[in-house]
Amino acid sequence: MRSSPVSGEEVGLIRLADGSELKLRILVVDVREAGFSPFGGVNFDVKVVGGVSTLSVPEELRKAVGSKPLMPPEPPLDGWEIVDIVEQRPAVVEEVVATSQGKFIVRVVAEAVMVARNMKYRSTLGEPVYWVSWVYKISWKPVVGAGEL
Numbered sequence: 001m002r003s004s005p006v007s008g009e010e011v012g013l014i015r016l017a018d019g020s021e022l023k024l025r026i027l028v029v030d031v032r033e034a035g036f037s038p039f040g041g042v043n044f045d046v047k048v049v050g051g052v053s054t055l056s057v058p059e060e061l062r063k064a065v066g067s068k069p070l071m072p073p074e075p076p077l078d079g080w081e082i083v084d085i086v087e088q089r090p091a092v093v094e095e096v097v098a099t100s101q102g103k104f105i106v107r108v109v110a111e112a113v114m115v116a117r118n119m120k121y122r123s124t125l126g127e128p129v130y131w132v133s134w135v136y137k138i139s140w141k142p143v144v145g146a147g148e149l
Helices: 059-065
Strands: 003-010 014-015 021-033 045-056 080-082 087-089 089-098 102-118 128-144
Touching: 003 021, 014 102, 021 089, 021 102, 045 089, 045 102, 045 128, 080 087, 087 102
Parallel strands: none
Antiparallel strands: 003 089, 014 021, 014 087, 021 045, 080 102, 089 102, 102 128
């Protein structure tokens, strides 16, 4: 089974109540046909990975962690506080997959559901450390007409 990107990707944006903005990117590592599904006759096993980085952090937060120790390799047990997500644009990636039932567009959408911040440590960029939990929503549909893709 072969897959190829359709429309590239849409990078996600997470705006937080503390004024910071985070970027969420996802990548489809593998898509495999995995039996029957009522949704077009084929089911998929989709392997996805994601990562988060900061886009912007208010200067007062940078100053507050400027003299703090660097974040250790393992997440510390202390200092975490939940930060509300005030707005977000989900991360999206689509791929065309050839299957025994024809071609399908497999779409993965990632939405952040929780964010925690640690002000007792700093990142290598001198910013607070953010930890994000997100969910993947995976869907697919048959490609209609050979000339579309």
